[in-house]
Amino acid sequence: MEDNPFVKRWRKGLRRIALVYPNAYSSGVANIGLQFIYAYLNSLENVICERFYLDVHNCLRSFESGTPLKDFDVALFSLQFEEDYFNVVKILKAFKGLKIAGGPCAMINPMPISKYFDAFVIGEVENSVVLDIIAEAKSVEDLKCEGIWLKEGRVKRIYPKKLDFYLRRQIIADNVFGRCLILEIGRGCVRRCRFCVVRQIYSPLRWRDTKLLIETAEDYRGVVDKICLVAPSTLDHPKAKELIAQLIDIGFLVSPSSTRADKLDEETLELLVMGGLRSLTIAPEVGSDKLRDLLNKGLSEEHIINAVEIGREKGIKGFKLYFMIGLPNESFEDVKEIVKLVEKVRSLKVEVSVSINPFVPKPHTPLQWTPYTGIENVEEGLKEIKRRRDYLIKELSKVCEVNVESVERFAIQTILSRGNEDVSKLLEAKPSLRLAKKMNLTRFLNKIPLDSELPWDFIDHGYKKERLIDEFIRAVGSE
């Protein structure tokens, strides 16, 4: 059941815009950017906007009224995960109107999916004319404006300079964070982790004023009891502690969408426990401080152990640790360090679960040129990363619960992330690494020469490529 203040009834003459989220309802409804788009489009006199989710009629009928997708004039897709492309291709078979996509995947590299859309929104649409243009557009030519890429030339990302607005009325539903009000407290990140695409495509750092956030929360007193604070690095908000304390004071449970171990001091953890936190997720990313420095994570083993110790004292029972394998310059010794770190955490007599992902070198990051698995020869790299994965499963399952993501699946993700238009041929098939190899697409797993032109070079995110190259050399040593 959801509490939706925006439902609009269809009447003749309204332009129908489908807001399509090709993944689960619970994550789609938690996306506050999509909520803004939905509310804004429905506020326009001549438009009705309805939502589509993969687990509701397979995205083929709307969530609100069950209207078929094919009856809509415009389909506006949100591309949050590259693996959703396979769903997108199926959904679009039923649609003949204007096809537009936005979201982080469009902002990172839309080339692999470009053939299926007429246009891509590159950036954040609030305070721009993009939604008004989309609402009026009858053809692709009508979509010409700043922030919309019409599949040729360069495009500069758009974004609001200040976050001095907020969606005061939002849909309250059971979402991935539970039934809660979502408070997006900022965009961009003050840190410079070299593997992180989020900071690159949402820069510059912008925080929301706590006054605006508290006022928004006040409107929901008695409606929901929980608030989720959302930002790439939530606890870096300069007034994070004051904000959490005030929200607790006015009667809410509060949980942050992300936590960094170096921000988890006694006071913060005490507040978070008062706010209802019972388990803590920490991302050491790697086992050794050497590799954490390569990633520029700004986190040491001491920070991690301290955070667990303080958390345990404050009453937190469970700790989830996230790691990656397959990084450049990673040795087997570094992988062993993951086991040692987990054992150290485990020795503090807390419950631990571990999640391990193969590293995906993302476009626009300083590590974008590195080979998948971190090893130059892809075949050797795939063998070696599996050896490292098997070692971790064997050793870690002796001390805790372990979840390890598939090496093949993340290889496909890398191809979808770093590929060009050629990758589209993989999207209509049942994806497998073997098929990708047959189609000559595993070349996108290779190390990329620093002087190559990249499929995503046409997107201007406001950074200089030379700066990324400098960072790459600083991290990895040399080409």
Ligand code: SF4
């Ligand atoms: S702290 Fe998190 S969001 Fe910020 S740069 Fe690092 S990984 Fe990205």
